[in-house]
Amino acid sequence: MTTQQHDSSVYEEIGGSERFQELKRRYRSWAFPMTVAFLAWYLLYVVLSGFARDFMGTKVWGNINIALIFGLLQFVSTFLIAWAYARHSAAKLDPLADELRHEIEGNPAAADGEVKA
Amino acid sequence: MSETTLSTILFLLFVAGTLAITFWASRHTKTAADYYAGGRSFSAAQNGLAIGGDYMSAASFLGIAGIIALSGYDGFLYSIGFLVAWLVALLLVAELMRNSGKFTMADVLAFRMSPRPVRTAAGVSTIVVSIFYLLAQMVGAGALVGLLLGITSPAGKALTIVGVGLLMIVYVVVGGMKGTTWVQIVKAILLMGGATLVTLLVLGHYGFNLSGLLGDAATQSGKGASFLEPGLKYGTEAQGLAGKIDLISLGLALVLGTAGLPHILIRFYTVPTAKDARKSVLWGIGIIGTFYLLTLVLGFGAAALVGSKAISEQNAAGNTAAPQLAKAVGNLIFGDVGGTILLAVIAAVAFATILAVVAGLTLASSSSFAHDLYAHVFRRGNATEKEELLMARVAAFAIGAVAIGLGILAQSLNVAFLVALAFAVAASGNLPAILYSLFWKRFNTAGAVSAIYGGLVSAVVLVIFSPVVSGSATAMFPDANFAWFPLQNPGIVSIPIGFLAGWLGTVLSEEHNAAKFAEIEVRSLTGVGAEKATDH
Numbered sequence: 231m232t233t234q235q236h237d238s239s240v241y242e243e244i245g246g247s248e249r250f251q252e253l254k255r256r257y258r259s260w261a262f263p264m265t266v267a268f269l270a271w272y273l274l275y276v277v278l279s280g281f282a283r284d285f286m287g288t289k290v291w292g293n294i295n296i297a298l299i300f301g302l303l304q305f306v307s308t309f310l311i312a313w314a315y316a317r318h319s320a321a322k323l324d325p326l327a328d329e330l331r332h333e334i335e336g337n338p339a340a341a342d343g344e345v346k347a
Numbered sequence: 348m349s350e351t352t353l354s355t356i357l358f359l360l361f362v363a364g365t366l367a368i369t370f371w372a373s374r375h376t377k378t379a380a381d382y383y384a385g386g387r388s389f390s391a392a393q394n395g396l397a398i399g400g401d402y403m404s405a406a407s408f409l410g411i412a413g414i415i416a417l418s419g420y421d422g423f424l425y426s427i428g429f430l431v432a433w434l435v436a437l438l439l440v441a442e443l444m445r446n447s448g449k450f451t452m453a454d455v456l457a458f459r460m461s462p463r464p465v466r467t468a469a470g471v472s473t474i475v476v477s478i479f480y481l482l483a484q485m486v487g488a489g490a491l492v493g494l495l496l497g498i499t500s501p502a503g504k505a506l507t508i509v510g511v512g513l514l515m516i517v518y519v520v521v522g523g524m525k526g527t528t529w530v531q532i533v534k535a536i537l538l539m540g541g542a543t544l545v546t547l548l549v550l551g552h553y554g555f556n557l558s559g560l561l562g563d564a565a566t567q568s569g570k571g572a573s574f575l576e577p578g579l580k581y582g583t584e585a586q587g588l589a590g591k592i593d594l595i596s597l598g599l600a601l602v603l604g605t606a607g608l609p610h611i612l613i614r615f616y617t618v619p620t621a622k623d624a625r626k627s628v629l630w631g632i633g634i635i636g637t638f639y640l641l642t643l644v645l646g647f648g649a650a651a652l653v654g655s656k657a658i659s660e661q662n663a664a665g666n667t668a669a670p671q672l673a674k675a676v677g678n679l680i681f682g683d684v685g686g687t688i689l690l691a692v693i694a695a696v697a698f699a700t701i702l703a704v705v706a707g708l709t710l711a712s713s714s715s716f717a718h719d720l721y722a723h724v725f726r727r728g729n730a731t732e733k734e735e736l737l738m739a740r741v742a743a744f745a746i747g748a749v750a751i752g753l754g755i756l757a758q759s760l761n762v763a764f765l766v767a768l769a770f771a772v773a774a775s776g777n778l779p780a781i782l783y784s785l786f787w788k789r790f791n792t793a794g795a796v797s798a799i800y801g802g803l804v805s806a807v808v809l810v811i812f813s814p815v816v817s818g819s820a821t822a823m824f825p826d827a828n829f830a831w832f833p834l835q836n837p838g839i840v841s842i843p844i845g846f847l848a849g850w851l852g853t854v855l856s857e858e859h860n861a862a863k864f865a866e867i868e869v870r871s872l873t874g875v876g877a878e879k880a881t882d883h
Contacts, residue, residue, distance in 0.1 A: 244873075245865035253872055261438040269602065272431045276598035279424055279577035280591035287576040292558030293565065297420055297576050304427045305636055311434055312632045319625060323872075331873045 244334060253326045260318050268311055275300055350674075351496045353691035354698075361537070361699045362514065368529045369522035379732050380881050382523035382739060383450035383714050384616040387880040391623040393532055395630020398614050400531025401707040402429075402605075402631070403538055403638055404480075405487050405666075405700050406766045411639070412672075413665025415646020416658050419564070419574035421581050422646050424594075426639035428601025433635065435778075436606040437628045442621035443785050443871035444612060449878055452612045452777065453719040456784050456799075459863030460792040463724050468799040470719035472776050473609040475803060476769045477712035478750065480610075481705055483765035485511065485754030487666070488701045494667050495694040505755045511702060512751035518706040519713065519743040527706050528617060534703035539634065541696040542641040545669070545689065548676045549648035560644070563651035574650070593834045597767060600838030604770030607777030610711035619880035645669050652676055664763065670694050709750070713743035760823045764815040764835065768806065771838045775845035776802030783849050785871060790849070791859045797852030802845025809837035 244250050278286055279297065286297035376382050389397070404410075407429065414422030448454035453469035488511045489504035498504065518530055553560040561575055568574040578584065582594035605611060615624040649658060649668035652675045661667045670693045677689030717739035722730040730738070779798040783790040809832045810816060816823045818830035834840075853859075870876050 239862075241866035241869045241875075242862055244869050244875075250869060250872075254868070257872060265435065265438055268431065268434050272427070272602055273595070273598070275427070276424070276595055280582045280594045283576060283578050287572065289572075293561040293572075293575060294558055295572075295575055298423075298561075301420075301423050301427055304431060305640065308431050308434060308632065309636060312437055312629055315438060316625065316629055319622075324622065327873045330869075331875050334869075334873070334875045 240334065244330065249326065250330060253323065253330065256322045256326070260315070260322075264311060264315070268307065271307060272304065275304055350687045350691045350694070353688065354495065354694035357691055357695035358698045361533070361695060362702075365530045365533055365702075366517065368533070369518050369526035372522040372526035372529060376523045376525050378881060379450065379718075379736060380878070381525060382736055383718065384613070384878075385524035385528050387617060387619055387878060389528060389617045389627075391618060391626030392630055393528070394614060394618050394623070394627035395634060396535040397528045397531035397617070398611070398627060398631035399539070399634035399638065400533075400535035400703050401610055401614060402635055403535065403700065404704040404766070405484060405491065405697060406763075407638070408538065408542070408642065408700055409487075409491070409666045409669055409697060410664070410763075410766075411642045412645040412649060412669040413658070413662070413667070414580060415643065416649035416653070416668035416672075417568075417655055417665040418580035419568060419570065419647075419650070420577050421579055423643055424577060424581060424598070425601065426642060428598050429605070430632070430636050430639055432602045432605035433628060433632045435603065436611070437625065437632065439785070440606045440612070440781060441615045441624045441628045444781075445615045445618070445621040445624035446874045446877045447785075447867050447871040448616065450613070450616060450718050451715045452609050452781070453715065453723075455867075456780050456795055457719075457723075458784065458867050459860045460784075460795050461858075463727070464792055465795045466719040466723045468796045469777075469780070470715045470724070472772065472799050472803050473715035473719070474712045474746070475807075476607075476609060476772050476777070477708045478746070478753075479765045479772070480608075480769040481708045481712075481746075481750045482753050482757060483762055483769075484701055484705050484708070485750050486757050486760070486762050488698075488705075489754065489758055490662070491666065491697060491701070494662055495670060495697070501758060504758055508754040508758070509751055511705060512747050512754070514702055515706040515709050516744055516747035518702075519709045519747075520740045524613075524617060524710060527710050530703050530706055534699045535634065537696050537699055539638060541673075541693050542638060542645065542669075545673050545676060545693065546641045546644045546648075548680055548689075549644055549652070549672070552652075552676060552679060560647055560651055564647040566651075567654050568650050569655060589833045592839060593836055596834050596836040596839035599842055600767060600771040600774050600836055603774035603778055603838070603842060605773070607773030607781060608769070609715060609773075609777070610707045612781075613711055613714065616878070621874050621877065642669075645672060648672050648676065652679070670697065705750070709743055709746055712746050713739050716742040716746070761815075761821055762823060764810070764823070767836055768810050771806045771810070771836060771841060772803050774802075774838055775806045775841040776800070778842075779845045779849045783853070785867070787853075788861065788864045789859050790853050790864075791856050793856035793858065794849045794851075794853030798845050798849025801848025801852075802841055805844040806837045806841035809834075809841060813837065 288296045411422045453466045456469050457465040489508045492507040493499045565574040582590035649672035653671045658668045673693040674686040674690035677686035721738045722735045776799040780795050813832045815835045818828035
């Protein structure tokens with residue numbers, strides 16, 4: 231289980247390469263706004279539970295009220311975001327990450343910091 | 348046969364089965380990667396189940412069902428925070444940690460920092476968070492056995508705590524991560540199976556008419572429609588504005604704490620690749636989400652079929668609502684024998700739940716003690732693997748002993764707040780340090796140390812001076828009053844303090860290592876140089 235060590239200059243070179251910057255952009259431009267979005271959506275739910283109880287208590291169908299539907303929607307959104315992230319990663323992140331990794335690990339020259347970026 | 352005999356037999360079967368697995372696992376546990384990370388050879392589905400096993404504590408199963416049974420809708424608020432939190436772990440933490448770390452949370456934090464101060468801080472925080480969580484579970488175990496097996500004497504409860512503690516020590520010391528993971532898997536399957544069965548029976552009894560079940564629950568609770576709305580437990584109108592801010596504070600700690608809990612973070616190391624870490628979190632989200640939907644039915648079902656009065660007579664916090672419901676619904680559908688069997692099954696599942704969670708916590712804290720504090724701080728990286736693993740096992744014994752001792756001492760105290768406190772510390776200290784480490788180029792040693800200690804100390808100090816420790820009838824020390832902080836949950840103050848302290852510590856120190864940041868950035872996103880699975 232020895233781990234291959236690389237000269238740190240390899241990482242700086244890869245890190246500066248266009249394809250790595252593209253990978254980083256694809257990851258961050260999806261994960262960061264989505265994190266802000268689901269945290270805001272969740273906080274909206276918590277704040278409404280504290281401050282808008284009449285609204286949350288409105289009955290929609292039988293004994294099912296808005297609070298219950300809103301809560302269940304948090305489950306739905308969590309499942310959907312998780313599924314969407316899995317799809318995004320498989321389509322946009324994994325191929326590029328695998329390509330870069332194979333290049334660095336497979337190319338013996340990589341250890342000398344001679345990776346073509 | 349009485350239900351206590353039957354549930355004892357079922358529980359002993361669980362113990363025998365998991366001990367057999369543990370001893371089997373010990374024969375395949377040779378290297379540090381085996382002991383700390385189960386050889387990194389679990390599949391995504393197995394680890395996903397184990398994530399569920401580690402996460403669905405007695406506080407989730409019995410606690411949330413109990414809150415819903417007694418206070419209605421507000422219990423649901425708790426479970427939603429616990430679930431949404433997994434998106435933070437999925438999107439920002441799981442894969443990147445798997446790629447850049449080895450055994451503990453500190454591996455990632457210390458990557459580009461001066462290792463000794465950062466590992467010290469991360470080790471201290473890991474142990475503090477785990478002990479808080481552990482203590483809540485141990486005290487819960489003592490209380491639960493009293494109610495379910497009819498053991499009510501303090502000595503009987505103390506003996507239960509000793510028994511639970513000894514078992515968890517055996518799981519961890521003998522089986523390491525491999526044994527502990529299998530215990531989590533078995534427990535998760537049993538818990539999901541038991542909860543699904545009771546849920547289906549309850550729904551079946553109501554002809555799968557959810558509205559009918561809710562209506563009955565509201566009527567039986569004696570609180571009417573307000574039982575189905577937020578506000579009976581958290582941020583009640585009587586508590587005024589402070590209560591509502593407290594609710595938001597709790598929500599923040601729940602949603603941000605999970606991705607900073609050490610016993611959850613080390614789960615990501617038990618799979619071969621970052622892709623598997625992602626998939627295991629997806630499995631975890633599916634299992635945990637389903638489980639919390641089941642607890643919704645269990646809680647309202649208990650309110651409707653058992654009734655608040657019968658529940659609060661057994662346990663003021665409602666912790667026995669789920670087992671009581673099992674008996675009630677079993678009686679209704681299968682007659683008395685059915686009720687007895689179902690109660691015994693659910694009681695045994697509840698014990699299995701506690702046992703598995705405490706084992707996970709003991710493993711996380713003893714691993715951090717051995718790997719971070721002993722091997723890297725005390726021995727400055729010069730300990731052999733054999734010495735480090737010996738220390739890990741000694742630490743598991745020691746932490747187990749401390750948990751047993753504190754558990755017995757705290758038996759009669761109300762320590763239910765400790766779970767929320769563990770989440771608050773994880774969100775205030777660990778999460779800022781992890782996120783800055785992974786994403787902020789300028790972050791440095793001073794920043795990491797200030798984030799962890801700033802978040803940890805502010806959360807703990809605020810809770811010490813809060814109404815949960817003194818100055819209220821339900822406090823840990825109801826007869827004392829030194830509370831000046833108005834909220835029960837420190838998160839809304841301590842989480843910003845943790846993030847600010849990390850920022851301030853960073854900008855006030857010149858140090859930063861750009862080359863190492865480039866390395867962690869490339870490694871975390873591409874998986875270059877990530878630890879490989881061991882073959883057996």
